[in-house]
Amino acid sequence: MIEKKKGSGDTNLQPLEKISMTDRVENRLGEYFKSQGLVPGDPIPKEMEIAEALGVSRNVVREALSRFKMLGMIETRKRRGMVMAQPDILNSLERVLDPYILDSHARKEIFELRLVLEMGLAHLVFARIKEEQLSELEEIVQREINAKSVKERVQCDIDFHATLYKIAGNDILGRFQKLLLPVFDYELSYELKLKDKVSQGKVTHQGLYEILKTGTPEEFQSAMYEHLKPHFDTIA
Amino acid sequence: MIEKKKGSGDTNLQPLEKISMTDRVENRLGEYFKSQGLVPGDPIPKEMEIAEALGVSRNVVREALSRFKMLGMIETRKRRGMVMAQPDILNSLERVLDPYILDSHARKEIFELRLVLEMGLAHLVFARIKEEQLSELEEIVQREINAKSVKERVQCDIDFHATLYKIAGNDILGRFQKLLLPVFDYELSYELKLKDKVSQGKVTHQGLYEILKTGTPEEFQSAMYEHLKPHFDTIA
DNA sequence: AAAAGTCCTTATGTAGTACAAATATAAGTA
DNA sequence: TACTTATATTTGTACTACATAAGGACTTTT
Numbered sequence: 001m002i003e004k005k006k007g008s009g010d011t012n013l014q015p016l017e018k019i020s021m022t023d024r025v026e027n028r029l030g031e032y033f034k035s036q037g038l039v040p041g042d043p044i045p046k047e048m049e050i051a052e053a054l055g056v057s058r059n060v061v062r063e064a065l066s067r068f069k070m071l072g073m074i075e076t077r078k079r080r081g082m083v084m085a086q087p088d089i090l091n092s093l094e095r096v097l098d099p100y101i102l103d104s105h106a107r108k109e110i111f112e113l114r115l116v117l118e119m120g121l122a123h124l125v126f127a128r129i130k131e132e133q134l135s136e137l138e139e140i141v142q143r144e145i146n147a148k149s150v151k152e153r154v155q156c157d158i159d160f161h162a163t164l165y166k167i168a169g170n171d172i173l174g175r176f177q178k179l180l181l182p183v184f185d186y187e188l189s190y191e192l193k194l195k196d197k198v199s200q201g202k203v204t205h206q207g208l209y210e211i212l213k214t215g216t217p218e219e220f221q222s223a224m225y226e227h228l229k230p231h232f233d234t235i236a
Numbered sequence: 237m238i239e240k241k242k243g244s245g246d247t248n249l250q251p252l253e254k255i256s257m258t259d260r261v262e263n264r265l266g267e268y269f270k271s272q273g274l275v276p277g278d279p280i281p282k283e284m285e286i287a288e289a290l291g292v293s294r295n296v297v298r299e300a301l302s303r304f305k306m307l308g309m310i311e312t313r314k315r316r317g318m319v320m321a322q323p324d325i326l327n328s329l330e331r332v333l334d335p336y337i338l339d340s341h342a343r344k345e346i347f348e349l350r351l352v353l354e355m356g357l358a359h360l361v362f363a364r365i366k367e368e369q370l371s372e373l374e375e376i377v378q379r380e381i382n383a384k385s386v387k388e389r390v391q392c393d394i395d396f397h398a399t400l401y402k403i404a405g406n407d408i409l410g411r412f413q414k415l416l417l418p419v420f421d422y423e424l425s426y427e428l429k430l431k432d433k434v435s436q437g438k439v440t441h442q443g444l445y446e447i448l449k450t451g452t453p454e455e456f457q458s459a460m461y462e463h464l465k466p467h468f469d470t471i472a
Numbered sequence: 473a474a475a476a477g478t479c480c481t482t483a484t485g486t487a488g489t490a491c492a493a494a495t496a497t498a499a500g501t502a
Numbered sequence: 503t504a505c506t507t508a509t510a511t512t513t514g515t516a517c518t519a520c521a522t523a524a525g526g527a528c529t530t531t532t
Contacts, residue, residue: 020484020485020486021485021486022302022305022485022486026306030331034334034336037336038337039336039337040337040339046511046512046513047512047513048512056486056487057486057487057488058487058488059295059485059486059487059488060485060486060487062299062513062514063298063299063302064302066258066299066300066302066303067302067303067306069258070262070303070306071328071331071332072332073331073332073337076512076513076514077494077495077512077513078493078494078495078511078512078513078514079493079494079495079496079510079511079512079513080494080495080496080511080512080513081511081512081513082512082513084337086337086338086339086342087332087337089329089332089333089338089342089346092307092328092329092331092332093325093328093329095266095307095309095328096307096308096309096323096325096328097325098270100270100273100275101274101275101276101309101320101322101323102322102325103276103322106322106325106408109406109407109408109409110325110408112360112406112409113406113408113409113412115356115359115360116353116356116357116360116404116406116409117352117353117356118356119355119356119358119359120351120352120353120354120355120356120357121352121356122355123351123355123461123468124348124351124352124471127468127471128472168352170345170348170349170352171345172342172345172346172349173345173348173349173352176349217461218454218457218458221454221457222454225359225453232359232363235360235363236364256513256514256515257514257515258514258515282482282483282484283483283484284483292515292516293515293516293517294516294517295514295515295516295517296514296515296516298484298485312483312484312485313483313484313523313524314482314483314484314485314522314523314524315481315482315483315484315522315523315524315525316482316483316484316523316524316525317482317483317484318483318484
């Protein structure tokens with residue numbers, strides 16, 4: 001066993017993690033699902049069967065199952081029991097990506113992550129863009145030019161980039177960036193407070209739009225970098 | 237109330253989603269945390285207080301709390317009660333990113349997501365690369381050249397790209413791509429089965445390494461695109 | 473007076489029972 | 503056969519009980 005050295009000061013002993021029954025049941029169930037190769041639609045054992053098999057109360061089993069239900073990995077119907085389901089992979093992220101509960105390090109990394117996505121988007125966008133989407137962008141650019149307030153311009157900024165993701169035609173990617181947005185904005189306003197002025201890249205949305213119309217993915221990438229350069233400059 | 241039109245055939249009425257008490261308590265708690273502006277370290281009400289305030293059983297409250305515990309949003313200590321905590325944002329993703337439970341559409345999108353990350357990495361990598369990391373890459377390139385088996389080469393491929401993420405110096409990004417990897421590989425092997433040969437880009441890892449040593453981020457991006465081109469070609 | 477021990481109180485963790493609600497299956501009836 | 507009714511099963515919710523850990527107050531010891 002572990003002996004506590006008396007009078008030795010700092011023992012350097014990590015507090016051994018106490019894992020609750022619910023945690024253990026959750027792990028076991030997760031392993032079970034994988035080892036059985038269960039796919040969406042497959043039924044899983046009844047609550048009582050699980051409880052008896054693992055030697056715990058139904059209560060604990062339900063708390064563990066509740067977690068899988070939140071993730072969308074299982075669904076239940078009365079009498080029919082539980083079946084595996086298609087989880088929405090971003091649902092769980094949604095609950096956790098709150099700038100206020102993230103520490104500054106995580107916020108900074110997510111800020112960078114969005115820059116990376118933005119930079120990597122070019123080829124997808126060029127591969128999939130359609131005529132009507134070009135005019136959609138043009139409309140946003142025009143709206144930005146005529147914008148009266150800062151708030152309006154910020155909205156145009158958000159819309160322009162969101163539209164790029166839409167053009168890229170990847171739902172998960174689009175939703176992902178939307179989740180990152182609040183964190184990104186939070187860092188942005190922090191950055192703004194430091195420098196006391198809106199940082200503007202050399203390339204505007206209009207510039208990006210023009211390249212999208214007549215240029216190449218490579219040009220677009222370079223332009224996007226210039227567009228985002230003020231942010232890139234803030235990262236160490 | 238809702239009237240069922242007898243004999244009218246399709247009523248076009250959506251089956252109203254039955255949301256369980258646990259779901260509702262989860263939602264209410266989430267709103268509560270946000271509205272109160274709770275940050276890690278802040279205490280939250282006792283289980284019984286929540287149960288009484290919401291008019292539900294302690295059981296339901298615990299099932300909802302169990303979900304937040306899984307996400308790492310709250311921690312509990314006996315007698316001291318529960319406090320808000322720093323969630324690990326990728327922990328929840330981990331449970332859900334299993335190629336076997338994702339449908340083909342989600343897998344395809346995640347495949348693309350990884351391509352986007354790869355493409356967007358350039359500037360971060362150039363901004364942060366250090367001498368010893370260059371030699372680390374060189375070692376991998378050498379290992380790949382001398383590789384005897386396919387398995388060995390695949391491992392070198394994984395190592396090379398993982399090292400790029402490490403160089404980018406963004407933990408979340410690195411872990412994120414590691415989570416995407418199984419899904420990526422799954423799609424890759426599917427792609428392989430279709431074409432019956434390993435798709436190889438014009439630019440090898442060695443080529444990327446050389447550019448990293450003496451080139452520019454823009455060159456690196458173009459080279460990376462060529463390197464990944466076989467994959468880009470498969471996307472619609 | 474400081475350290476150690478004892479007891480009490482509080483909040484979470486686990487177990488168990490009971491019953492409501494929904495629904496697939498079986499049984500019964502026209 | 504078709505339609506209705508009973509039955510059994512499984513999840514959802516509530517409640518009780520007790521174990522367990524830990525902070526606090528109080529007493530004892532050195």
